[in-house]
Each structure stands twice: as C-alpha cells, then as structure tokens.
Amino acid sequence: MAVRDDPYGAFNFLVELGVGDPGTPSGGFSDVTGLGNEIVYAEYRNGNDKENHPRKIPTLNKTYDVVMRRGLIGDTALFDWLKATREGSIERRNVTITLLDESRTAVCRWVLRNAQPRLWLGPTLAAKGGGEVAMEELHLVAERIDFESV
Numbered sequence: 001m002a003v004r005d006d007p008y009g010a011f012n013f014l015v016e017l018g019v020g021d022p023g024t025p026s027g028g029f030s031d032v033t034g035l036g037n038e039i040v041y042a043e044y045r046n047g048n049d050k051e052n053h054p055r056k057i058p059t060l061n062k063t064y065d066v067v068m069r070r071g072l073i074g075d076t077a078l079f080d081w082l083k084a085t086r087e088g089s090i091e092r093r094n095v096t097i098t099l100l101d102e103s104r105t106a107v108c109r110w111v112l113r114n115a116q117p118r119l120w121l122g123p124t125l126a127a128k129g130g131g132e133v134a135m136e137e138l139h140l141v142a143e144r145i146d147f148e149s150v
Contacts, residue, residue: 008107012100015068017077018093018115029070030135032097035110036064037145063142066095066112072123072134082117082138092116095140098150106150112142 015029039061043054084091092114098106118141123134 008099008101010099012102012104014096014098014100014106016096016098017081018095019077029068031069032066034064034066035097035145038062038064061144063112063145065118066115066140066142066145067137068140069135069137072136078117078136078138079120082120085117090116095142108150109148111146111148112140113144113146115140115142 013029013032015032039058041056042059044057045054081091081093093116095112095115096109097112098109101107117138119137119139121137121139123136124132125134126132
C-alpha cells in the first residue's frame with residue numbers, strides 16, 4: 001500500500017466469502033463493520049518487586065464479530081452457510097475484505113481466518129415504508145483477523 005496524504009474512502013470494497021473462484025466477490029455488500037482485535041492483559045506482580053504496581057502481561061487475543069449487510073437479492077448463500085453450521089456441518093472459511101482506491105485498485109485487505117457464521121438476520125418488512133431496501137445481515141466469528149498491504 002502506497003503512503004499518501006489523503007485517506008482512502010470507505011465506500012469501495014469487495015467481500016470474498018471463501019467459496020468459488022479466489023478473487024471473485026461474493027455479492028455486493030453495503031456495510032462491513034466490526035473489524036477489530038483486542039489483546040487481553042493479565043496483571044502480575046512479584047511480592048519482592050521494587051515497583052509498587054503490577055506488570056501487564058499479554059494473554060488472550062480476541063477477534064470481534066464482523067457484521068456484513070447487503071440488499072436481499074435472492075441468493076441464499078449466507079443463510080445456507082448458517083443453516084449448514086447449525087445442522088453440524090462446520091465449514092470454516094477465510095473471508096477477505098479488500099479496500100479499493102478511487103480507481104478501484106486494491107490497496108489493502110483484511111482476512112478473517114477460520115470464519116464461521118454466528119447470526120443471520122433477515123430484512124425488516126413494513127408495508128407503510130417508503131422505498132427502503134430489504135437488507136440481510138450476517139454476523140461472523142473468526143479466530144483471527146490479518147491485515148495485508150497490497
């Protein structure tokens with residue numbers, strides 16, 4: 001990723017769900033949120049330490065749930081993945097989110113390692129509405145998120 005003065009926009013990105021041809025997007029998503037990682041620290045102090053404060057020791061690494069939303073298009077791939085998981089057919093996937101610049105050139109990517117579906121939400125349906133898009137939402141858990149420059 002080239003260093004530049006202006007930050008990249010958050011509106012050009014591709015999502016690959018780890019099925020089919022690598023490099024082929026898995027439908028158009030309008031939102032991806034929750035790309036985060038947290039390191040949990042334990043406090044420890046020896047009884048004979050000269051300093052009167054605990055040391056911070058890194059322990060567990062926690063990856064946040066990633067939430068992806070897209071307009072309902074009739075493709076059942078997201079729900080099918082959740083259904084297979086709930087029926088005991090665990091299918092861990094490496095899901096890739098690629099950020100694009102203004103000319104639609106890849107600049108970086110986040111790879112969700114061993115991702116699995118946790119929650120699928122269907123659209124909110126309301127007859128009184130005024131033209132909202134029917135959206136579906138998939139929550140993923142992952143063992144790790146890696147960041148890669150392109």
